[in-house]
Amino acid sequence: MNDYLKLSGGRYHTAIGYYNTAYHHSTWFQTATERPYIFEYEDEGGILPIHMVGVQASGQIPSGKLGLHYIAEVGNGRTSNPVAEPVQNYVDENGHKAFNAAIFARPDAIPGLQFGFSVYKDSLSVPDSPRINETITDAYAVLIRPRFEWLNEALMIRHAPSGQHVYETPAFYSQISERFGMYTPYLRYQYVNASSHEPVFPQVGLRTGPSVGMRFDATESVAFKLQYDYTFLRRQGPIDGKSCIQLSMCAPSAAAVQVDFKF
Amino acid sequence: MSTRGCAIILAIVVVVALAFPREHSAQAASAALDARANPSQSLAIVVNRSNPINNLSFSELRKIFMGDRNHWPNGHRIAIVMLEYGQPERRAVLRLIYRMDEKTYQDVLLRGMFRGDVFVAPKTLASPTIVRKFVFNAPGGIGYLRASDVDESVKVIRIDGLLPEDKGYRLQIDESSKATDD
Amino acid sequence: MQKASNLARRRLASVPTLIRNSWLGRSLSPHLSIVALVLVLVAEVGVAVFVIRDLSRSYATVENMYNGSVQGLLRVGDMQYEAQETRRSTLYALTTNDGNLQVSYADQSRDADRRVTQGIAQYLANARTAQETRAGQQLAKDWTDYLRVRDEVLGLILEGSSREAVHLDLNLGVSEFDHVRRDLDDVKKSYDAEASQQLATVAELSRASMGRLTAALVSGLFLGTIAVWAIQRSRMRSAMQLAQLQMDFVASVSHELRTPLTAIMTAAENVRDGFALSREGLFEQGSVITDQANQLMAIVDQVLLFAATRQAKPTYFLREIYVNDVIEEALRSTQSLIEGAGFSVETKIEADLPPVIADLSVLSQCLQNLIVNAVKYSTTNNWISISARMDPDENTVLMSVQDRGIGIDRADLTHIFDPFYRSPQVVGARIQGTGLGLSIAKRSAEVFGGQLTVSSQIGVGSVFTVHMPIAGAVRHEASSTEKAIGGARA
Numbered sequence: 001m002n003d004y005l006k007l008s009g010g011r012y013h014t015a016i017g018y019y020n021t022a023y024h025h026s027t028w029f030q031t032a033t034e035r036p037y038i039f040e041y042e043d044e045g046g047i048l049p050i051h052m053v054g055v056q057a058s059g060q061i062p063s064g065k066l067g068l069h070y071i072a073e074v075g076n077g078r079t080s081n082p083v084a085e086p087v088q089n090y091v092d093e094n095g096h097k098a099f100n101a102a103i104f105a106r107p108d109a110i111p112g113l114q115f116g117f118s119v120y121k122d123s124l125s126v127p128d129s130p131r132i133n134e135t136i137t138d139a140y141a142v143l144i145r146p147r148f149e150w151l152n153e154a155l156m157i158r159h160a161p162s163g164q165h166v167y168e169t170p171a172f173y174s175q176i177s178e179r180f181g182m183y184t185p186y187l188r189y190q191y192v193n194a195s196s197h198e199p200v201f202p203q204v205g206l207r208t209g210p211s212v213g214m215r216f217d218a219t220e221s222v223a224f225k226l227q228y229d230y231t232f233l234r235r236q237g238p239i240d241g242k243s244c245i246q247l248s249m250c251a252p253s254a255a256a257v258q259v260d261f262k263f
Numbered sequence: 264m265s266t267r268g269c270a271i272i273l274a275i276v277v278v279v280a281l282a283f284p285r286e287h288s289a290q291a292a293s294a295a296l297d298a299r300a301n302p303s304q305s306l307a308i309v310v311n312r313s314n315p316i317n318n319l320s321f322s323e324l325r326k327i328f329m330g331d332r333n334h335w336p337n338g339h340r341i342a343i344v345m346l347e348y349g350q351p352e353r354r355a356v357l358r359l360i361y362r363m364d365e366k367t368y369q370d371v372l373l374r375g376m377f378r379g380d381v382f383v384a385p386k387t388l389a390s391p392t393i394v395r396k397f398v399f400n401a402p403g404g405i406g407y408l409r410a411s412d413v414d415e416s417v418k419v420i421r422i423d424g425l426l427p428e429d430k431g432y433r434l435q436i437d438e439s440s441k442a443t444d445d
Numbered sequence: 446m447q448k449a450s451n452l453a454r455r456r457l458a459s460v461p462t463l464i465r466n467s468w469l470g471r472s473l474s475p476h477l478s479i480v481a482l483v484l485v486l487v488a489e490v491g492v493a494v495f496v497i498r499d500l501s502r503s504y505a506t507v508e509n510m511y512n513g514s515v516q517g518l519l520r521v522g523d524m525q526y527e528a529q530e531t532r533r534s535t536l537y538a539l540t541t542n543d544g545n546l547q548v549s550y551a552d553q554s555r556d557a558d559r560r561v562t563q564g565i566a567q568y569l570a571n572a573r574t575a576q577e578t579r580a581g582q583q584l585a586k587d588w589t590d591y592l593r594v595r596d597e598v599l600g601l602i603l604e605g606s607s608r609e610a611v612h613l614d615l616n617l618g619v620s621e622f623d624h625v626r627r628d629l630d631d632v633k634k635s636y637d638a639e640a641s642q643q644l645a646t647v648a649e650l651s652r653a654s655m656g657r658l659t660a661a662l663v664s665g666l667f668l669g670t671i672a673v674w675a676i677q678r679s680r681m682r683s684a685m686q687l688a689q690l691q692m693d694f695v696a697s698v699s700h701e702l703r704t705p706l707t708a709i710m711t712a713a714e715n716v717r718d719g720f721a722l723s724r725e726g727l728f729e730q731g732s733v734i735t736d737q738a739n740q741l742m743a744i745v746d747q748v749l750l751f752a753a754t755r756q757a758k759p760t761y762f763l764r765e766i767y768v769n770d771v772i773e774e775a776l777r778s779t780q781s782l783i784e785g786a787g788f789s790v791e792t793k794i795e796a797d798l799p800p801v802i803a804d805l806s807v808l809s810q811c812l813q814n815l816i817v818n819a820v821k822y823s824t825t826n827n828w829i830s831i832s833a834r835m836d837p838d839e840n841t842v843l844m845s846v847q848d849r850g851i852g853i854d855r856a857d858l859t860h861i862f863d864p865f866y867r868s869p870q871v872v873g874a875r876i877q878g879t880g881l882g883l884s885i886a887k888r889s890a891e892v893f894g895g896q897l898t899v900s901s902q903i904g905v906g907s908v909f910t911v912h913m914p915i916a917g918a919v920r921h922e923a924s925s926t927e928k929a930i931g932g933a934r935a
Contacts, residue, residue: 002334021378029374050298067331101277106331108322111362114428146363220366324920342604344544381606386544393548400551400596415510 004059015071015102015140016120017153019173031149033245035192036173036206038155042078047157047169047194047201048132048136049078049122051096067106069116074099077122095122096195102138105141115141124200130162132199147179149186161199169194170202184215193234204233205223305410305427306355306434309417311402313337318421323432327405328360329371330381333401339403343385344394346407354389355436356407409436448553451886481672485665492661499654510647514640517568521633524564528588528629530557532622535595537601539610541750549772568632576636583629583715591621599670602890674727690865690880698879701744705737712737744879750810751864751881761807761892765916768833768842775812776831779820786820786827793832798842801913808913811889811897812844814882815909819848821876822907828848836912841895845910861899886911 013020019039023030040046054075061068077098104116120136140153154172172192177186189212194204213227301411308324310316311314315337319327326332333341346353347353361368375381388394397417398404410427413419425432534554538547565588594617601610689869715721721730772794776783783790801808803839812831819829826849833844853861857868865880887897888910901907 002338003332006333022374024378026377029370029377067326106327111325146367220369319770334449338607339600340604386547386603388548394547396552397544397603400548400555401600402597403604436586 002059004062006058007055008058009055011051011053013074014049014100014120015056015058015073016048016118016136017155018104018114018116018140018151019153020048020050020144022142028223029183030144031177031186032188032211032213033225034177036153036175036188038171038190045167046189047171047192049098049120051078052076052100054097063105065108067108069104069106071102071118072100077124082207083089086213098122104140110143110146113141114144115139124159126199129199130164132162133160133223134158134200135160147257149175151175151176157194159198159200164199165197167195168199169198169201182217184214184217186215187212196234206232207234276297278347284332303411304436304438305411305432306359306407306409306424306436307413307419307427308405308407308434309385309398309413309419310405311398312416312418314339314420314422316417317418318424321423324422325360328356330375333382335403337402340383342383342397342401342404343395344406345385345387346391346394347389348385351436352407352409353435353439358437359434387390407434457556465479478677479672480673481668483670485668487666488668489661492657496654496658496661499650499657503650503654506643506647506650510518510640510643514636514643515579517571517636518633518640520564520567521629521636524561525626525629525633527557527560528622530554531561531592531595532618535599535602536614538599539607539874544603547603551603552712554595555601558595561588574733580628580635581631584625584632587621587624587628591618591625594618594621616654687865690863693867694865694880698744698748701877701879702741704714704877705740708737709734710739729811747879747881751879751885761804763802763804763893766803766805767800768798768806768844768913769794770805771803771832772808772833772844775816778809778813779816782817782820783829786823788820788823788827788829791830793834795834798833798835801842801895802916803895803913807889808893808911809885811911812846814886815846815911818882818909819846819907820899822871823848823850826906835915839912840915841912842912843910843912847906847908847910849906852903852905853899854903854906858899858901862897 012242013024015021017039023035034040038046038048041049041050042048052075053075054073056071056073056075058069058071061070074097077096093241098120099122100118100120102118104114106114114141118136118138120134120138122134123134124134126132132232135158137158138153138155140151143150144154152172152174155170157169158166159169159172160166166183169207171191173188173190175186175188177184182211182219189209190211191208193206193208194201196202198204209231211227211229213225216224216226218224307317316335316337317409323332327341328343334342336439344357357363361371363371371385372381376384381433386397388406391408393410393416394406395412395414398406408417410419413427419426422433427434503558531554532556534550537548537553541547541550563580565585569585572578572581594613598610598614598618601607601613646689712733714720716727718811721727772792776790776792816829816831823829828849830847831845832847833842835841836843849868851874854868856872857866857870860866861868862883864884866884867878867880871878883897886909890897890913893913895911898910898912900909900910
């Protein structure tokens with residue numbers, strides 16, 4: 001409609017933080033072979049509501065050189081039923097809609113810098129469990145330059161079952177890379193620590209560790225990536241030394257080779 | 264590896280990385296300010312004659328070209344026009360406004376279109392004459408021309424209050440720069 | 446049935462005779478034939494003038510129609526095409542995302558709309574009526590309104606807002622363009638109506654011209670036929686008259702020849718039969734024979750003289766002569782006739798009359814014929830006057846022979862100089878003659894550039910006057926005898 005109000009509706013990536021809206025399903029766009037663990041897709045074990053079906057309003061906030069933007073969303077959150085489609089494409093399983101509000105700034109003073117904050121709230125109806133109020137807060141600061149990229153993001157996932165203990169799951173990642181000609185080395189460190197009694201995703205536990213890799217843009221349409229992950233799991237030995245070669249993402253395996261195409 | 268070790272490595276990388284980015288725009292702007300304005304070297308930003316805008320700050324200009332701003336005050340959608348790859352004017356815009364090379368620009372554009380941030384991709388036109396005609400016909404059009412290629416069919420807007428023929432005008436074409444992707 | 450058809454055939458056959466004997470047949474003379482021909486010519490010229498005028502008007506109308514309606518229809522056709530092109534090119538820009546091609550289509554659209562605008566301005570400039578001006582102004586307004594929508598649609602297409610562009614074109618563009626299309630149709634209809642009107646005028650003029658031409662042809666044919674018939678009839682009458690005259694001449698000459706031959710025969714018989722034995726008797730009979738033979742000779746001479754005047758190139762002995770000499774010669778030649786008839790001759794000749802160029806014998810013969818006629822056609826008044834005077838106005842010498850004879854009827858005055866002609870009065874009076882005397886006299890005067898005139902009154906007498914141009918002013922028909930004239934002068 002104008003720069004201050006844009007309305008869209010349908011199925012979209014929830015505006016939680018930066019990574020979920022900056023990188024969609026094409027792996028060619030992202031530097032590493034796969035998304036940070038906390039931003040994995042719901043059907044691949046992700047713990048966040050990556051997709052939402054609803055309505056989104058966004059736009060600029062007149063703020064001069066600060067460059068403030070806002071995003072406000074309302075829609076069907078994710079399902080609590082572990083065997084159903086994670087994204088509720090048609091009907092919300094309960095009467096509560098999911099809400100998300102985000103604000104971010106792109107100051108003129110530092111080109112390429114964007115920082116922001118978002119809050120997501122939903123109500124989950126897990127089987128054999130009281131209603132759980134879900135609150136996901138995210139803060140991020142990224143610096144994107146023509147040959148340099150530094151992404152930093154931190155989340156807090158809060159699940160509060162009615163009348164029960166509140167579970168908070170912190171997570172963060174930091175990714176840095178720089179392009180040298182056709183080669184782009186990168187380094188990422190990610191962390192997520194979920195309680196084993198977490199009502200929604202008790203199987204996550206603690207996952208932390210660095211990933212280092214090299215991206216080679218053979219042509220403007222083809223990229224080769226070689227990545228090594230070292231992941232520390234709670235009460236499990238680190239996964240190291242194993243390698244697997246596959247054509248798509250593989251996690252939490254130690255090494256991966258990926259070929260990405262752009263059409 | 265311990266958490267502390269990772270944090271140390273991270274910090275080192277940050278320090279190193281911060282030292283690397285090269286700001287072409289600052290150096291180029293400095294050079295442009297010192298140079299005396301030459302109509303064949305100055306890059307004029309042109310809009311449709313019905314556009315109410317007469318002056319833009321450099322940051323606003325950048326926001327427009329980066330797609331952060333999509334509409335003019337009169338409600339018309341901003342339609343950016345670019346010259347074809349290899350043209351000196353295009354290289355100047357990428358260097359001074361976008362502050363990126365051709366490959367990065369293509370990536371950013373593609374990414375924006377894929378994400379839906381860029382609703383309409385900029386038009387790529389073959390010559391300054393066609394740019395003039397496009398901007399003349401499209402009320403929301405914005406493009407760039409050598410100041411010597413401008414005629415009365417389009418309107419030149421001031422950038423930071425300066426016209427292309429004014430001293431200190433930032434947008435200058437550097438004929439010596441090569442058409443490379445870096 | 447047979448009787449009826451025969452009757453019809455006889456009546457049909459009598460038609461030419463009826464016409465001939467009708468007032469039309471009797472009144473048509475050569476003069477009237479010429480008049481009829483002149484009338485035909487005048488009528489044809491008049492009709493031609495009208496036809497040329499109609500053709501000119503038709504041409505002017507057609508020219509106006511071409512310059513006005515036909516050219517106007519062509520211009521409207523061009524405008525309709527260019528208006529369609531304006532819209533077409535705009536919508537072509539929707540079919541591509543290539544900015545260069547879209548700009549090219551935008552250029553095409555603007556070029557086309559420029560031509561339409563120019564066409565409308567030209568139409569308004571050439572508008573002759575208030576209705577045309579109104580139509581042009583309405584067209585200009587609707588075209589401007591459509592162009593406003595077109596500019597917006599074009600802008601939306603170039604900005605990438607195709608859906609909005611299509612929406613705008615469907616909602617506004619179609620209706621605005623429809624207004625323009627209707628306006629152009631109205632303009633076209635006005636040109637059509639104007640062309641039809643002009644075509645009707647041309648058709649009307651053509652019909653009028655056809656009618657006039659047909660009438661002119663028919664009347665020309667009719668009058669021409671009548672004129673030709675009249676001329677043929679006149680010639681036939683002249684031929685018949687000439688034949689009649691020749692018959693009369695033959696009869697008269699035969700009678701003239703017969704009379705002296707009879708006297709000669711009688712005298713010869715008397716001598717043969719011995720009735721004239723004495724010297725006196727022989728002398729008497731011999732005198733009769735010689736007198737009658739002389740008379741025969743005169744008749745033959747007259748016929749021969751007439752024949753001579755009819756020669757293509759008669760030979761004359763031209764010289765300057767004085768009328769005194771001519772009169773003396775004529776009187777000498779006719780002395781015996783005059784004295785024998787007991788006539789008195791009165792002569793009045795002016796002094797110092799200038800000479801004339803002529804043949805003395807021929808001119809004298811002319812005068813002799815006039816004197817003979819004066820004697821022949823006299824009554825009891827045996828008087829002849831011969832006069833000669835100068836006419837300074839005409840530069841002519843006039844020789845007149847006057848008598849107090851029976852006179853000539855006015856109706857016969859135009860015929861008395863015709864060869865062999867003898868008036869009914871003379872024939873009724875049984876006065877003998879060949880009918881050649883006056884013809885010879887007239888011819889003789891004319892051959893030397895002169896003329897012979899007459900004035901006469903029944904019962905009073907006649908005056909015959911020979912008008913001869915004086916020497917130096919003569920134009921004659923004589924053959925080339927210039928040597929004789931030069932020799933005489935010398």
